[in-house]
Amino acid sequence: MAKNESGPADIVPASGHExxxxxxxxxAVVSPDAFPDPGLPPHRLRVVDTDPKAAKKAERxxxxxxxxxxxxxxxxxxxxxxFALDPNDLNSVRLNNLYIGLGITLSLLxxxxxxxxxxxxxxxxxxxxxxxxxxRGSEETRARAIEIFKEADAESGFSRRSLIRNGLIASLVxxxxxxxxxxxxxxxxxxxxxxxxxxxxxxxGLRLTRDPSGLPIKASDLTIGSAFQVIPEGLADLPPHERLxxxxxxxxxxxxxxxxxxxxxxxxxxxxxxxxxxxxxxxxTHVGCPVALYEQQTHHLxxxxxxxxxxxxxxxxxxxxxxxxPLPQLPITVDSEGYLVAARGFDQPVGPxxxxxxx
Amino acid sequence: xxxxxxxxxRRSGRxxxxxxxxxxxxxxxxxxxAYVAFSSVxxxxxxxxxxxxxxxxxxxxxxxxxxxxxxxxxxxxANGPSLIGVGSAAVDFQVGTGRMxxxxxxxxxxxxxxxxxxEQTSALAAYVSSLAPGPSxxxxxxxxxxxxxxxxxxxxxxxxxxxxVAGAGGALTEGxxxxxxxxxxxxxxxxxxxxxxxxxxxxxxxNLTPDEKKDIIAYLAYNEANPSPGGLELGSLGPVSxxxxxxxxxxxxxxxLTVWITAKSN
Numbered sequence: 001m002a003k004n005e006s007g008p009a010d011i012v013p014a015s016g017h018e019x020x021x022x023x024x025x026x027x028a029v030v031s032p033d034a035f036p037d038p039g040l041p042p043h044r045l046r047v048v049d050t051d052p053k054a055a056k057k058a059e060r061x062x063x064x065x066x067x068x069x070x071x072x073x074x075x076x077x078x079x080x081x082x083f084a085l086d087p088n089d090l091n092s093v094r095l096n097n098l099y100i101g102l103g104i105t106l107s108l109l110x111x112x113x114x115x116x117x118x119x120x121x122x123x124x125x126x127x128x129x130x131x132x133x134x135x136r137g138s139e140e141t142r143a144r145a146i147e148i149f150k151e152a153d154a155e156s157g158f159s160r161r162s163l164i165r166n167g168l169i170a171s172l173v174x175x176x177x178x179x180x181x182x183x184x185x186x187x188x189x190x191x192x193x194x195x196x197x198x199x200x201x202x203x204x205g206l207r208l209t210r211d212p213s214g215l216p217i218k219a220s221d222l223t224i225g226s227a228f229q230v231i232p233e234g235l236a237d238l239p240p241h242e243r244l245x246x247x248x249x250x251x252x253x254x255x256x257x258x259x260x261x262x263x264x265x266x267x268x269x270x271x272x273x274x275x276x277x278x279x280x281x282x283x284x285t286h287v288g289c290p291v292a293l294y295e296q297q298t299h300h301l302x303x304x305x306x307x308x309x310x311x312x313x314x315x316x317x318x319x320x321x322x323x324x325x326p327l328p329q330l331p332i333t334v335d336s337e338g339y340l341v342a343a344r345g346f347d348q349p350v351g352p353x354x355x356x357x358x359x
Numbered sequence: 360x361x362x363x364x365x366x367x368x369r370r371s372g373r374x375x376x377x378x379x380x381x382x383x384x385x386x387x388x389x390x391x392x393a394y395v396a397f398s399s400v401x402x403x404x405x406x407x408x409x410x411x412x413x414x415x416x417x418x419x420x421x422x423x424x425x426x427x428x429x430x431x432x433x434x435x436x437a438n439g440p441s442l443i444g445v446g447s448a449a450v451d452f453q454v455g456t457g458r459m460x461x462x463x464x465x466x467x468x469x470x471x472x473x474x475x476x477x478e479q480t481s482a483l484a485a486y487v488s489s490l491a492p493g494p495s496x497x498x499x500x501x502x503x504x505x506x507x508x509x510x511x512x513x514x515x516x517x518x519x520x521x522x523x524v525a526g527a528g529g530a531l532t533e534g535x536x537x538x539x540x541x542x543x544x545x546x547x548x549x550x551x552x553x554x555x556x557x558x559x560x561x562x563x564x565x566n567l568t569p570d571e572k573k574d575i576i577a578y579l580a581y582n583e584a585n586p587s588p589g590g591l592e593l594g595s596l597g598p599v600s601x602x603x604x605x606x607x608x609x610x611x612x613x614x615x616l617t618v619w620i621t622a623k624s625n
Contacts (some may be wrong), residue, residue: 046624094588120624210566211516218565227560229516255560292520295531295558302532304520309532320532 058121065114076103207233222256251282272331279330283351286323408485417486446493447484452550466534505577525595
């Protein structure tokens with residue numbers, strides 16, 4: 001191989017015949033006009049190599065940056081200590097975060113820039129050539145490697161003692177099983193997840209209440225064009241964790257339209273509404289975002305995540321976007337005091353598809 | 360000359376030229392002061408919406424500016440809805456924010472420079488509210504001293520899905536959008552909740568009580584008074600604008616750094 005030394009005298013146009021003495025003619029395609037090796041460009045001195053003042057300056061810049069990094073670290077500590085958090089002022093939290101972040105940024109960035117500048121401007125600068133060795137081992141080494149494998153197999157009996165070998169493979173396969181069992185333990189305790197996904201809090205006679213106060217809603221509270229964000233009665237009194245779990249499934253949007261604007265496929269579906277008041281699950285059937293962007297004039301419900309649109313005039317059927325099913329409707333009626341109540345629970349699981357959902 | 364005039368003024372009991380300057384200055388100050396008071400508080404603070412003169416004035420303005428689309432008796436036409444029963448709050452919102460008179464039919468009436476003076480807006484509101492009872496313009500006390508934290512919770516439940524959690528607005532379907540809430544007068548926010556303009560749902564007093572409306576207004580005011588301390592909110596639009604910023608400037612600076620690291624020092 002030609003050495004990579006600079007100088008045009010060394011550069012010989014590489015012709016296939018000179019380079020490939022060990023290649024049998026006819027097995028390799030070697031271009032006769034291969035690109036000549038340009039060698040290395042001539043060494044160029046840097047400013048810091050010729051001007052001692054510039055060298056001094058580069059040195060100063062590097063250590064100044066390291067000290068600046070220390071300033072940044074100290075600043076971050078002081079920012080944490082002295083930009084105290086005032087519980088009554090949200091801005092104090094933001095300022096605290098901002099200054100800590102600026103301090104840490106300064107400390108890391110200055111180290112990085114200083115290190116690069118050190119390497120580029122202060123450290124010695126000369127080109128050198130590292131020859132690349134062939135990656136293929138010699139024939140003896142390769143033959144010896146195969147021999148070692150064979151010896152190891154003969155001495156350990158890996159091929160011969162099949163019971164031991166199969167035992168090893170089986171034990172390795174069994175080893176990750178406890179992890180799978182442990183992950184199963186992350187599922188809700190003592191409940192059937194399938195059942196959890198299929199049922200919400202809604203049941204016959206449960207009042208529709210306002211989110212977040214939990215106050216019941218009278219049919220007369222809704223005027224044409226009204227939209228209420230609704231949770232089932234009792235949800236507001238649950239402990240916080242359970243409340244969120246229940247709300248994630250049971251959230252409902254309640255709107256009032258002119259009864260003549262509602263088109264129904266059956267008299268039974270019509271009976272699920274009350275004088276133009278309809279209640280639909282707010283959980284998108286695509287991936288479960290809350291669908292609450294209600295347009296009062298067009299009666300469209302828009303999901304903000306993937307732009308699925310549901311038409312309230314036609315039983316919330318999908319008119320645009322990736323959702324596959326209409327939003328489930330909550331059958332409603334009024335109780336003896338005029339409050340809106342659920343006539344029954346949802347007739348199908350709310351929200352996105354899951355494995356065991358049958359349609 | 361001046362002495363003579365003032366002497367003769369004293370004698371005749373007439374005003375001198377200086378007095379008229381003072382009078383003009385007083386008159387200007389009074390008008391200006393009244394205007395400031397007028398525009399800063401509420402357009403209706405000093406106008407009686409039930410007075411027949413105001414209603415009459417309003418009906419003339421209505422016939423000249425609104426009747427083409429809304430009909431001579433505000434009964435509505437193919438081009439515009441009936442205004443019977445919409446109340447003074449709807450008129451004050453639509454006309455007071457410049458949405459009405461509408462420039463052109465489109466997906467949504469856009470906010471534009473206000474076309475009427477405060478008095479004319481009030482007169483129109485008086486006329487429309489005289490047709491049938493409807494939601495009326497809130498008083499100043501209905502807009503002040505709300506509970507910010509409760510307002511924030513109510514805003515996130517009822518408003519944030521369309522208007523964005525920071526009130527920065529958002530897109531709806533087919534060219535419609537929920538407008539930005541920054542810089543909107545408290546009275547107009549209240550009226551919008553009360554009347555549900557265009558595609559916004561109605562939040563009547565039985566859905567969000569007057570106190571809750573006040574809280575939401577307080578939350579919006581708090582948000583506006585406490586901007587991001589970094590100074591660059593990128594429209595408060597969340598991941599879209601922030602992601603775009605990082606793609607362009609974050610990745611850009613990483614590319615610049617790699618170029619710098621690999622370039623030979625001069």
